[in-house]
Amino acid sequence: MRGFDDPCGIARALGQIGERWALLVVRELLLGPKRFSDLRRGLPGISENVLSQRLRELEHANLVRRRRFAPSSTSAYELTGRGRELEPVLMELRRWGEYVPLGDAVSPALGIDALVLALTGRFTAGDATPRDAVVQLRFDDDHFLLVIKNGRLLAKRAEVDDADSTITTTAATLQSLVFDERTIADAERSGDLTITGDRDTVEHLLRCSRHSGEARPVPTTEQKSDQARR
Structure with missing residues (x-):
């Protein structure tokens, strides 16, 4: 990876994770190991060659490792301990990035791992029981x-087999429940959502993820002025 000839810790970090797609590869591994094909599926805009290169670079930096997982001996990639230390960095970037306006060419659909990370990042019990x-x-x-x-x-x-509740749905449906405040009842009526077990837990989960103070931020007056000047 390219360096910056700068001893600052920020510059040294970017020398390892500053290449395009590098942090998104790490994001895709935060929730657990993935095969190469699953990484491609989670990052539809990346080419096979670029993904291979980023994985090699991240392995060389001791952030990612490749190993075989039982019982099928499938080869997959996972984060090392050093790589997992990037989780709070990425979660803060996710929170900061929610205030970056979406361009017209950007699809509003979140990938599955990005959606689950948004769910965990937005969750706050607040005054809830x-x-x-x-x-x-x-x-x-x-x-x-x-x-x-x-x-x-x-x-x-x-x-797991002993969950208090089970949610079966699609990524698009969950995104609409969290970001667009679609109702659970509407999603169930349309067949897009099935809940088994403790329904109150699911309602609590969605309620605490919707009202986190991060939903669709409105630009400040200063941000509007900056956009107007541009």
């Missing part, structure tokens, strides 16, 4: 374990 619970979230072949504990929401790619 404390509720600890385990939720299974299923999108076709992508299954996530969501754990609500001590007013926080944690997520990882996993399948």
